[in-house]
Every structure is written in structure tokens, then in C-alpha cells.
Amino acid sequence: MQPLLEVRSLRTHFELGDGVVKAVDGVSLSVPRGRTLAVVGESGCGKSVTARSILRLVEKPARIVGGEILLHPDSDGEPLDLLAAKDKRLRQVRWADIAMVFQEPMASLSLVHTIGDQIIEAVRLHENVGKQAARERAIEMLGRVGIPDPQRRVDSYPFQFSGGMRQRAMIAMALSCRPRLLIADEPTTALDVTTQAQILDLLQDLQQEFGMAIMLITHDLGVAAQVADEVAVMYLGEVVEQGPASAVLSHPKHPYTQALVRSVPRLGARGQDRLVAVRGTVPPPYERPTGCRFHPRCDAFMAGKCDVTVPTRVRSDEIDVACLLYGEEKS
Amino acid sequence: MTLLETRGLTMHFPLHGGFLGRNRGFVKAVDGVDLSIKAGRTLGLVGESGCGKTTLGRCIVRAYEPTSGSIMFDGVDLAPLSEKQLKPYRAQVRLIFQDPHSSLDPRKTLRDIIAEPLRVQESGSRDEIDDKVAALLRRVGLRAEYAHRYPHAFSGGERQRVVIARALATEPRLVVADEAVSALDVSVRAQILNLLRDLQEESGLTYLFVSHDLGIVEHVADDVAVMYVGKLVESASTEELYSKPLHPYTEALLSAVPDPDPASRGQRERIKLLGEIADPSKVPAGCPFHPRCGYAEARCATEVPQLREIGGRKVACHLAEQLDLKGVLTATTAP
Ligand SMILES: Nc1ncnc2c1ncn2[C@@H]1O[C@H](COP(=O)(O)OP(=O)(O)OP(=O)(O)O)[C@@H](O)[C@H]1O
Ligand SMILES: Nc1ncnc2c1ncn2[C@@H]1O[C@H](COP(=O)(O)OP(=O)(O)OP(=O)(O)O)[C@@H](O)[C@H]1O
Ligand code: SF4
Ligand code: SF4
Ligand SMILES: [Mg+2]
Ligand SMILES: [Mg+2]
Numbered sequence: 001m002q003p004l005l006e007v008r009s010l011r012t013h014f015e016l017g018d019g020v021v022k023a024v025d026g027v028s029l030s031v032p033r034g035r036t037l038a039v040v041g042e043s044g045c046g047k048s049v050t051a052r053s054i055l056r057l058v059e060k061p062a063r064i065v066g067g068e069i070l071l072h073p074d075s076d077g078e079p080l081d082l083l084a085a086k087d088k089r090l091r092q093v094r095w096a097d098i099a100m101v102f103q104e105p106m107a108s109l110s111l112v113h114t115i116g117d118q119i120i121e122a123v124r125l126h127e128n129v130g131k132q133a134a135r136e137r138a139i140e141m142l143g144r145v146g147i148p149d150p151q152r153r154v155d156s157y158p159f160q161f162s163g164g165m166r167q168r169a170m171i172a173m174a175l176s177c178r179p180r181l182l183i184a185d186e187p188t189t190a191l192d193v194t195t196q197a198q199i200l201d202l203l204q205d206l207q208q209e210f211g212m213a214i215m216l217i218t219h220d221l222g223v224a225a226q227v228a229d230e231v232a233v234m235y236l237g238e239v240v241e242q243g244p245a246s247a248v249l250s251h252p253k254h255p256y257t258q259a260l261v262r263s264v265p266r267l268g269a270r271g272q273d274r275l276v277a278v279r280g281t282v283p284p285p286y287e288r289p290t291g292c293r294f295h296p297r298c299d300a301f302m303a304g305k306c307d308v309t310v311p312t313r314v315r316s317d318e319i320d321v322a323c324l325l326y327g328e329e330k331s
Numbered sequence: 332m333t334l335l336e337t338r339g340l341t342m343h344f345p346l347h348g349g350f351l352g353r354n355r356g357f358v359k360a361v362d363g364v365d366l367s368i369k370a371g372r373t374l375g376l377v378g379e380s381g382c383g384k385t386t387l388g389r390c391i392v393r394a395y396e397p398t399s400g401s402i403m404f405d406g407v408d409l410a411p412l413s414e415k416q417l418k419p420y421r422a423q424v425r426l427i428f429q430d431p432h433s434s435l436d437p438r439k440t441l442r443d444i445i446a447e448p449l450r451v452q453e454s455g456s457r458d459e460i461d462d463k464v465a466a467l468l469r470r471v472g473l474r475a476e477y478a479h480r481y482p483h484a485f486s487g488g489e490r491q492r493v494v495i496a497r498a499l500a501t502e503p504r505l506v507v508a509d510e511a512v513s514a515l516d517v518s519v520r521a522q523i524l525n526l527l528r529d530l531q532e533e534s535g536l537t538y539l540f541v542s543h544d545l546g547i548v549e550h551v552a553d554d555v556a557v558m559y560v561g562k563l564v565e566s567a568s569t570e571e572l573y574s575k576p577l578h579p580y581t582e583a584l585l586s587a588v589p590d591p592d593p594a595s596r597g598q599r600e601r602i603k604l605l606g607e608i609a610d611p612s613k614v615p616a617g618c619p620f621h622p623r624c625g626y627a628e629a630r631c632a633t634e635v636p637q638l639r640e641i642g643g644r645k646v647a648c649h650l651a652e653q654l655d656l657k658g659v660l661t662a663t664t665a666p
Contacts, residue, residue, distance in 0.1 A: 042516040043487075148606075162607055163380075192379040192543060194604050197587035201601070219516065222546065222589030226596055246593045263521035264591045265550035267573075267659050274525045275550070278518030281486045 002072045003030035004181055004213045005054070005098075006079070010067035012046075012053045021285045023049045023062070025237035028313065031181060031230075036207065036214040038224035038245065040260075041234030042282060047217045048103060050234070051183050055094055056082065071097060074180070096126045099174035100183040101167075103217075104190075109158040109166065115142070116154035119173045126177045141172040145202055164195035171202065178210055185217045200227050221264050225249050233257045236282070236293040243319030253321040255300045292324060300325060334537050335391065335505055336367040340400035340410075342386050346612055358612045360386040362561035363400065365638065368554075370504070371531065373538040375552030375569065377545055377584065379608045382558045384541045388507040391539065392426045393417055404505070422448070422501035427494055427508045435482040435490055441468070442478040445497045467496040471526060488519030495526065502534075509541045524551060545588045549573055557581050560609045560619045567644035574658040577646040579624050582656040590659075600657070618649070626654055 012024040024046040031037045039047050052058050054069055070079035071093065082090060094100075102108040110118055119138035123129060129137070135154070142150035145168040158166055167187055174182055184203065188196035204227060207214055218224055224231050224245065231249060232242040233256065241254040252258045262276040280297045283289060289296050295306040306324055313320050314327030341364075343357040360383045368374040376384050390397045393409055402409040409420055425448075428434040435444055445464045449455060455463065465475035471492040482490055491511065498506055508527070512520045524547070530536055542548050548555060549569055556566040557580065565578040576582045583602040590599065605623045609615055615622055621631040631649060638647040648654070 042518060164607060192608075193545065193584060193587040193589075194379060195607070196589075197601055198603070200589075201603075220589065221517070222591040225591050225593040226589040249591065249593045260518060261591070263518050265524075265546050266592055267546050267549060267588055267590050274528065275521035277521035277525060281488055281519060282516075 001033065002079075004033045004072055005031040005215075006068075006070040006072070007050070007054065008068040008070070010050065010053055010069065011065045012049050012058055012062055013065050015061050015063060019286045022237055022288060023285070024053060025288070027067070027234070027237065027239050029232045029239050029242055031213050031215050034207070034211045034213055035229040036204075036216055036227055037230045037232060038228035039215060039217045039232045039234060039239075040219060040221060040224050042219060042260075044282060044285070045234040046237040047219075047234055048185055051100065051185050051215070051217055054082065054183065055098060055100060056090055057100075092126070095122055095174075095177045095179065097179055098181045098183060099177065099179040101170045101174050101185065101187050103185045109170065111158055114155050114157055115161070115169045115173075116156075119154075119176050122173055123176050137176055138172070141176050142169065144206070145169070145172045145175075146198065147172070164191055164199070167191065167195075167199055168202070171199070171206075175206060175210065175212075179212060181213045181215065183215045183217070186219070187216070188223065189218070189220070196223070203227070221249065221261065222267075233260070236288060238293065238322070240294065240323070241319060241321045243317075243321075247318050253316050253319050253326060254294075254323050255298045255325070256294045259297075259299070292322075332370045333367050334370040334405060335539075336365075336403040337391070338365055338401045338403070340364040340387065340390055340402060341398045342383075342390050342395055343398045356612055359561045359614055360611055361390060361397075362611075362614075364558075364561075364563050366556050366563060366566065368505070368537055368539060370537050371535040372553045373531070373540050373551055375548035375555040376539060376541045376558065377543065377548055377555060378558035379584075380543065381608060381611065383561045383611065384543075384558060385509055387558070388426065388509045388539060388541050391505075392424050392507050393420070394426065423503050424505045425498040425501065425503040425507070427498050427506060427511045434494060437482055440479050440481055441473075441493055441496075444482070444493060445478075445500055448497060448500045463500070464496075467500055470499065470530070471496045472522075486519070487515055488522060491515060491519075491523055492526065495523070495530075499530065503536070505537045505539070507539045507541065510543070511540075512547065513542065513544065520547075527551065545584060546591075557584070560611050560614055562619065562647065563638055563645070564620065564648070565644070565646045567646075571644060572658075576656045576658050577641060577644065577651045577654075578648045579626050579654065579656065580620050582658070583623075585659050586657065588659070599659070618647075626650055 007027055007029050010024055010027040014021040014023055027050050041047055053064050064083060069082040071082055072079045116138045120134040123134040123137055139150045139154050142154055147153050147165060147168055161169060188199050203214060228245040231245045232239045235256050241248060241257050249261060252261055259278040263278055278297055291307040291309050292311050295301050309324060311322045311324045313322045316326045340361060342361040343359050345357055346355045364387060378384055389395045391402055397410050442464050445467055446460050449460055464478050468475050468477060473492055512523050515523060540551055552569050555569050555572045557564050559580050565581050576585060583604050586602045609619055617632040617634055618636050621627045636647045636649045638645050641651055
């Protein structure tokens with residue numbers, strides 16, 4: 001079956017006074033229909049910029065310089081390339097087809113409008129419904145995401161909500177137009193484990209109910225392991241590995257994913273052992289290593305090969321991986 | 332040997348507001364905490380945001396003067412000491428902050444940052460201090476030549492090493508690490524956790540390791556204390572606490588931790604907590620956890636459960652003996 005969304009060789013660069021930061025530089029990934037794709041990777045690898053690029057929500061000095069973003073229709077038919085679409089068409093896609101929950105809820109909620117008014121506005125922008133009907137939808141969605149007493153809470157302002165409640169309100173707003181894809185950027189990172197668990201459960205319940213696909217961005221491999229069907233691993237602006245969650249997290253192919261998985265303490269596996277850390281640190285954004293971008297930190301580094309040849313993606317078992325240990329090479 | 336022991340440690344912040352800034356009650360951030368740490372061991376301190384972990388840590392390093400209670404450090408009560416009397420202890424008890432980006436002065440070189448606590452102690456000549464800084468940098472895995480660079484030239488993980496080097500400069504015996512690795516990426520975090528462990532093995536350091544991340548605490552701590560709205564609700568050895576919690580709050584916390592092993596998915600039952608953590612200025616009557624507790628009985632709403640000993644561990648729950656709570660799997664599931 002066709003995936004719902006395909007991102008192909010996406011490149012988004014920041015053109016700054018003293019150079020170009022290639023924040024996203026060749027990202028390819030696909031989001032399966034009605035399932036959850038987790039995008040994982042360390043701080044600064046380009047997860048948020050990728051997500052914003054999908055909805056063309058990047059602003060200067062950032063610019064999308066290449067790639068395709070294909071949104072496939074529910075039935076057979078031609079996909080829509082979001083990067084080539086007219087602005088008007090894209091505005092229809094936002095919210096109605098693809099909705100987004102951002103990393104900082106306070107940055108995307110208006111402080112001077114009530115939560116209810118913000119949801120009502122979003123609904124009415126995309127659907128031809130009256131004010132009262134939209135308000136009822138808002139109350140229903142707030143109740144659905146577990147806000148107590150939604151009839152009253154619909155008239156609250158964001159500052160009257162706790163962090164967890166704000167995150168729920170954001171999700172209610174994003175889902176109010178029944179999108180086919182929800183992009184959630186670190187929706188639980190700032191929350192306690194208890195609240196995090198509630199929000200993740202909520203997302204899974206809503207996915208079952210509405211059949212939507214979810215692209216969940218997280219740096220927490222635990223979160224990915226518990227909710228994702230598929231996992232894409234990013235490093236320095238590209239996806240180095242994508243495949244089924246169980247395969248990628250239990251038997252990763254890429255040396256970076258392998259190192260990442262080993263560096264996380266496992267609950268219940270209390271060892272006296274040291275953690276296996278990834279060597280070195282992420283290189284500064286202006287200096288991308290030649291060849292394989294991970295080569296200065298890789299334990300499987302092959303001199304004369306990994307530092308010259310750019311690995312292309314190959315399929316190994318069920319996993320797509322970009323590493324010269326697997327399959328063909330291309331210079 | 333017990334290096335640190337608190338008794339009834341309490342920190343109440345006055346709530347001001349209203350007419351003429353009248354006192355409108357207190358935020359009971361820390362409310363009668365008894366805990367102890369053995370020399371050379373690590374005590375993990377966990378609990379939800381706002382439960383008082385940072386405040387407790389700041390009392391122990393005497394950044395705050397506690398409202399009441401005692402802080403016995405190596406036989407001396409630090410709680411009532413004046414700034415002058417505290418001076419020798421400032422070197423022995425050190426705090427590592429949460430955020431490596433904001434806790435380093437960008438205008439100072441690493442040498443000056445690391446040497447700062449030494450200068451306060453008025454110890455050593457310039458050369459001696461230079462040598463000491465070089466040794467400290469090497470000890471935390473940085474190059475001695477870095478001494479003359481500024482913090483902006485370093486990554487988050489490297490800065491956290493600098494923060495640790497500064498804390499170690501005075502050769503402390505107790506280090507309070509407050510979310511010391513929380514802001515770091517997983518790959519770098521593992522490096523810092525390994526470093527903390529090496530330092531403990533080399534020089535017998537004692538840690539109070541404050542974190543909201545139960546996975547990390549399980550990895551680093553020998554013993555764990557769980558806080559809820561200013562109070563300890565349970566403490567035990569890490570192994571006991573994680574395999575068999577005695578307090579319903581601990582059980583709920585453990586069940587909420589996402590396990591990075593996808594094979595465990597769906598196998599663990601998650602306990603759904605009702606509502607959110609209580610406001611420390613309006614602590615519920617009876618057991619402070621009762622509005623969220625799935626096991627609560629009538630008396631839980633009126634009688635305050637005291638922290639009491641059961642089989643060598645401590646728990647504050649009326650029903651501790653009769654509940655059969657679930658922990659997370661132990662060593663047998665290790666890969
Ligand atoms: N406004 C900006 N100007 C310049 N560079 C930027 C800007 N925003 C992001 N970048 C750069 O783009 C890269 C990718 O950033 P992005 O926010 O996508 O990372 P991320 O993977 O979401 O990280 P995190 O886990 O910390 O949220 C980073 O190297 C960052 O420095
Ligand atoms: N200086 C202060 N004045 C008044 N109230 C304070 C002060 N410091 C902390 N509090 C309050 O005390 C309570 C405990 O805060 P504390 O920072 O110790 O929590 P914490 O467990 O460290 O939380 P987190 O996990 O978010 O860091 C909170 O309700 C907080 O608002
Ligand atoms: S291509 Fe080479 S350097 Fe890159 S991950 Fe594979 S083995 Fe390591
Ligand atoms: S005392 Fe009662 S309310 Fe408190 S934790 Fe125990 S069972 Fe729950
Ligand atoms: Mg981000
Ligand atoms: Mg804190």
C-alpha cells in the first residue's frame with residue numbers, strides 16, 4: 001500500500017551571514033497510513049526543521065532548497081507535491097489533512113484568546129460550520145483529550161492551564177479538523193513521566209478512533225519503543241535508517257543507531273556495567289564531515305572508504321539503511 | 332558510615348500577595364524530610380516536577396537556610412551555621428547545576444571558572460592553581476590546553492564536564508547533582524554518567540543524584556528516595572524499590588516510564604493516575620496522594636500516613652503491608 005506521506009531528498013538550509021547551515025540535507029522518509037512513525041535523533045539533527053518544512057512553515061533565513069514532499073490521496077490517484085503546491089492549496093492541506101503540535105505549546109497558542117476561541121477559529125477556517133457548532137466541537141474535543149469540565153474550561157486562557165493541560169489543548173486543536181496526519185514535535189518532552197504516559201495513551205486512543213497517521217518527533221528512544229510502528233533515525237540532517245520499530249530498536253543496522261541504543265540505560269536491566277557512549281560529539285553545523293557524516297565517530301569506520309564515499313540507502317532485511325557496511329556504494 | 336543525614340528538614344516559602352503584601356500562607360516545598368546517605372554511595376531522589384527535589388538539594392548545600400530541621404554532615408549540623416561557620420563545609424559539599432549553558436560565565440576562561448572555588452578557599456599560588464586546573468580538566472576527560480578557552484567554544488557535554496571539574500576543585504566529599512545530565516543528549520549523557528561513576532570509584536565521592544528520569548536513576552543510584560509534594564513517601568535500595576515498590580505513587584511512577592526495549596511493549600500495565608500533582612501551598616488533608624491514589628480508603632482522606640520502617644525500608648502509606656504492588660522487571664530481562 002502507498003504510504004500517506006513521502007519525503008524525498010528534502011533539503012532546508014539556513015543562509016546566514018557567515019555561511020550556510022545545512023540543517024536538513026537529504027532527508028527521505030515515509031509515513032505509513034494510520035500508523036505511527038517516530039523520528040528520533042539528537043538535538044540539532046534537524047527533526048523540527050524537517051517537520052516544519054513538510055508544511056512549508058519555515059521562515060527566513062531558512063529556505064527549502066530541494067526535494068519532494070508527496071501527500072498521497074486516500075484512494076488511488078496522483079499525489080500532491082506540497083513543495084510545488086500553490087499557497088492556497090497548501091493552506092487547505094494544513095489542519096484539514098496535516099495538523100501539527102509544536103515543541104513549545106506556549107509559542108503556538110495565543111495568550112490573549114481563550115482556548116475555545118482558538119479551536120473555533122481553526123475549525124471555521126476549514127469547514128463550513130456555524131459558530132455554535134464549532135464551539136460544540138471544541139468542547140467535545142477538549143473532553144476527548146481529557147480536560148476536566150470542558151464546558152467551563154473552553155473559556156479558559158492558556159496561562160490558566162498546567163503544562164500537561166496545554167499540551168492536551170494543543171492536541172485537541174490539532175485534531176479538531178480530523179486530519180489524516182498529525183505531526184507532533186516532542187509533545188511530551190517538557191512533561192513528567194506520569195503526564196507523558198497519559199498523553200501518549202491519548203494519542204494512541206485517538207489514532208484508533210480517527211484512523212490518522214502520526215509522525216512523532218522525539219529524542220527519547222523509550223517513547224519511540226512504546227508507541228511507534230516505524231522508526232526513522234536522523235543524524236546531521238539526514239535519515240540514516242528507517243524500518244519497523246521492533247527491528248530498528250532491537251537489531252539496528254546503522255552503527256549510529258547501534259551506539260545510540262546502547263547508550264540508553266534499560267529499565268530493569270540494572271547493570272554494574274558502564275554505558276556504552278557514542279564517541280566524541282556532534283560536529284559543528286558548518287563543518288559536515290566528508291563521505292559518511294558519521295565517520296569521525298564510527299567504530300566501524302573504514303579508512304579510504306567511509307571518509308570519501310557518500311553512502312546511499314539500501315534495504316537490508318526490513319530496514320532501509322545508509323551505511324557502507326551494507327550493499328552497493330556510490331561516489 | 333553515614334555521611335549525610337537530615338531530620339525533619341523543612342523549607343517553607345512565604346506566599347505574598349493581596350493587600351500590603353500580606354502573607355497568605357506558605358509553599359511547603361520541603362516538609363519534614365528524613366533521609367540519609369552512606370559515604371561513597373549514591374542516593375537517587377525522584378518525583379514529579381514541583382515536588383521539592385531542587386529545594387531539598389539547595390537546603391543540603393545550604394544555598395537556602397532551612398525553616399527547620401537538621402542537616403547532619405559528618406557529625407556536624409549544617410542547618411543553623413552562619414555563613415562564616417559554613418566556610419569549611421562549602422568546599423566539602425558541592426552542587427552541580429541543571430543547565431550547563433546558563434551556569435558558566437561566558438566572559439571567563441575555563442581556568443578562571445574552575446579556579447573560582449579555589450580562590451574562595453584562598454589556597455595556593457598561581458602556579459599551583461594552574462596545575463590543579465590542568466589536572467581537573469584531565470580528570471573530567473578534557474585537554475589541559477583548553478584552560479584558556481571560553482565556554483562558548485564547547486559543546487553541551489563538554490560544558491557539563493567543566494561544571495563537574497569546577498565542583499570537584501575543592502575535593503568535595505558530597506556532591507548534589509541536580510538534573511546534571513537531563514539537558515544532555517543521550518550519547519553525551521552516557522559519557523557523563525560514566526565519568527561520575529569513575530570519579531566515585533577513584534575518590535569515594537558520595538552523590539545525591541536528583542532526577543526526574545527513573546531510567547537513569549536506576550542505573551546510577553544505590554538507594555532511591557521518592558518525594559511527593561514536599562515529603563518522602565518511600566525509600567529503599569534501588570533493587571528493592573524498582574522490583575517491589577511499597578508505595579502506590581512509586582508504583583505509578585515506575586509504570587509510566589517508557590521502556591526503550593520494544594519487546595516489552597504492551598506487557599507492562601500502566602497505572603493511570605488521576606489528576607495532577609498537588610499544589611504545595613494547598614496540600615490535601617490526610618495522605619497527600621489520596622486524591623490520585625487508586626487504592627485509597629476512607630481513612631486516607633483524614634489520617635496522615637507517617638514514614639515508617641517495613642523490613643528495613645521506609646514507606647508512608649497506611650496500606651503498605653497489604654498492597655501487592657508491581658515493579659519493573661529486574662536483571663533477568665537484561666539483554
Ligand atoms: N533560526 C535558525 N538559525 C540558524 N540555524 C538554525 C535555526 N533554527 C535551527 N537551526 C539549526 O538547524 C539545525 C536543526 O535544528 P532543529 O531545530 O531541526 O533540530 P532538532 O533535531 O529539532 O533538535 P532538538 O532535539 O534540540 O529540538 C540545528 O543545527 C540548528 O542549529
Ligand atoms: N524561591 C521560591 N519561592 C517560592 N516558592 C518556591 C521557591 N522555589 C521553589 N518554590 C516552589 O516550591 C515547590 C518545589 O519546587 P522545586 O523547584 O524544589 O521542585 P522540583 O522537584 O525541583 O521540580 P522540577 O522537577 O520541576 O525541577 C514548587 O511548587 C515551587 O514553585
Ligand atoms: S558508512 Fe562507514 S563510517 Fe558511516 S556508519 Fe557505515 S561504517 Fe560507519
Ligand atoms: S495512604 Fe492511602 S491514599 Fe495514601 S498512598 Fe496509601 S493507600 Fe494511597
Ligand atoms: Mg526540535
Ligand atoms: Mg528541580
